[in-house]
Amino acid sequence: MGGVCLLVNNASDLGETPRPELARASLDRFRQTLETNLVSPLALIQQALPQLQQSHGLVINITSDAGEAGYERWGIYGSSKAGLDLVSKTLAAELKPLGISVVAVDPGDMRTQMHQEAFPDEDISDRPLPEVTLPFWAWLIHQDPRTVSGMRYEAQGALWEIPA
Amino acid sequence: MKREELSFERPTELFASQPPEMRGQSRDEVRLMVTWPEGNNSHHVFTDLPTLLKQGDLLVVNESATLPASLPATSQLGNIRLNLSTRFSDNLWIAEPRWSVSRPGPLPLEEGETLQIGDATAKLLKSYPGIPRLWLTQFSIPATSLMAKYGEPIHYSYAPVYPMEAYQTLFSIFPGSAEMPSAARPITSRVHNTLVAQGIGITGLTLHTGVSSLEIEDEIVEHQALYPETFHVPAATANAVNATRARGGRVVAVGTTVVRALETAWNGSMVRACAGSTSLYVHPGTGVHVVDGLLTGLHDPVTSHLAMLSTLMSIDHVRKAYAEAVEHRYLWHEFGGSHLIWKQQVESN
Numbered sequence: 001m002g003g004v005c006l007l008v009n010n011a012s013d014l015g016e017t018p019r020p021e022l023a024r025a026s027l028d029r030f031r032q033t034l035e036t037n038l039v040s041p042l043a044l045i046q047q048a049l050p051q052l053q054q055s056h057g058l059v060i061n062i063t064s065d066a067g068e069a070g071y072e073r074w075g076i077y078g079s080s081k082a083g084l085d086l087v088s089k090t091l092a093a094e095l096k097p098l099g100i101s102v103v104a105v106d107p108g109d110m111r112t113q114m115h116q117e118a119f120p121d122e123d124i125s126d127r128p129l130p131e132v133t134l135p136f137w138a139w140l141i142h143q144d145p146r147t148v149s150g151m152r153y154e155a156q157g158a159l160w161e162i163p164a
Numbered sequence: 165m166k167r168e169e170l171s172f173e174r175p176t177e178l179f180a181s182q183p184p185e186m187r188g189q190s191r192d193e194v195r196l197m198v199t200w201p202e203g204n205n206s207h208h209v210f211t212d213l214p215t216l217l218k219q220g221d222l223l224v225v226n227e228s229a230t231l232p233a234s235l236p237a238t239s240q241l242g243n244i245r246l247n248l249s250t251r252f253s254d255n256l257w258i259a260e261p262r263w264s265v266s267r268p269g270p271l272p273l274e275e276g277e278t279l280q281i282g283d284a285t286a287k288l289l290k291s292y293p294g295i296p297r298l299w300l301t302q303f304s305i306p307a308t309s310l311m312a313k314y315g316e317p318i319h320y321s322y323a324p325v326y327p328m329e330a331y332q333t334l335f336s337i338f339p340g341s342a343e344m345p346s347a348a349r350p351i352t353s354r355v356h357n358t359l360v361a362q363g364i365g366i367t368g369l370t371l372h373t374g375v376s377s378l379e380i381e382d383e384i385v386e387h388q389a390l391y392p393e394t395f396h397v398p399a400a401t402a403n404a405v406n407a408t409r410a411r412g413g414r415v416v417a418v419g420t421t422v423v424r425a426l427e428t429a430w431n432g433s434m435v436r437a438c439a440g441s442t443s444l445y446v447h448p449g450t451g452v453h454v455v456d457g458l459l460t461g462l463h464d465p466v467t468s469h470l471a472m473l474s475t476l477m478s479i480d481h482v483r484k485a486y487a488e489a490v491e492h493r494y495l496w497h498e499f500g501g502s503h504l505i506w507k508q509q510v511e512s513n
Binding site: 128129131132134135138139142158159160161162164 | 252253256258289290292293294300391392399428437438439440441442443444445
């Protein structure tokens, strides 16, 4: 197997559907969501660490505005993403001496299966297809990873900032 | 805002096909229209600019220099033109394939198709989401070396191509623009010196322009997709803008590119040092926060530039000013006349 130079933690679990209020949420299902969305990405990063160190690689953790906003009925998925944002930021600092970079990316609302599952009764055809984020990915992978490490990006946002 | 609100008539004989210095004038002898906060217009020569500003005002200019961004290319369709727009890396650009200088696309090109430029190749990876005439394009060698060898300035059917010099301004320092940020073109050394002598500040930022936007296609102006441009607002510039605002001076953007950069760097209370890529669309829904005035050229109908202008003054006043420009025979486009717009007071509703 060749070296890993890019690790994208994309797979996520929306949790219980229909999305419950926290007060009534199943705790077992909550633990399961945290396991998938928060613990597993770290497990993968730990596994890939030696190779990422060798390649001075980049880790991209896919996050969500639900991790910041406090939307009603988004507490399960949202808290897993809030946790992942902190994991991303902390890892960016901790892995800097190893030459490994970490960013978080919120792709924004898109017409995907998961988005439909989150809004089962809604017509989501007004949301853009995932292709709308392609320019962002093309831009991101052409930046110097060490310059952008620690950033949290919105792929559909108006500003993709390069920190000074 | 509806698309037709940005529509107006202006005869094609008012397209400037020559730089003023090739019409026997100096760069700073182009016409200058001023739109005042009350919505009335006055008509001047560009050399009057210093008399229209006062001590303590601050001009913010774009320090991006123009590239020879138009390349001849060969495709399965024959000889075409590839205009580079925005750099993502040495070898990856957003680019616009055109039939020719005068004939735009979109061309019937397939994803993955390879264009030939000299002995290098340009692979069309993916058309830009929402803007099918633009492509994410991968070059086999750095595009700058192709530009050095084969490139010429991007130009359109209304004007022949001129030497690269004609597409640079007094402030062109950092190469990167696909097309000239032309608002500062009439600022000559003598105008510059007069401004400085009068205590009018001049500071710079960088925004590398992409290819010209075409007419907005969406019925709702605000829905139009815009592509990103690389920019940098240095700390010293942010400080100068904030200090000018704090002491009641007026901040005048020289060019729509400067408005875009400053609004991107606006954090809700001040401008901060900021760099990266911006696709911010400034329109009546977003408003403008940083600038009190805009010095710009005369723009085409139904473009995002006009949507930006209508954040500074009502759309009726934009239309009135443009009607006067036609009546007074102002020339359009990068070699044409100038327009200084003072922001109108926001009407409370």
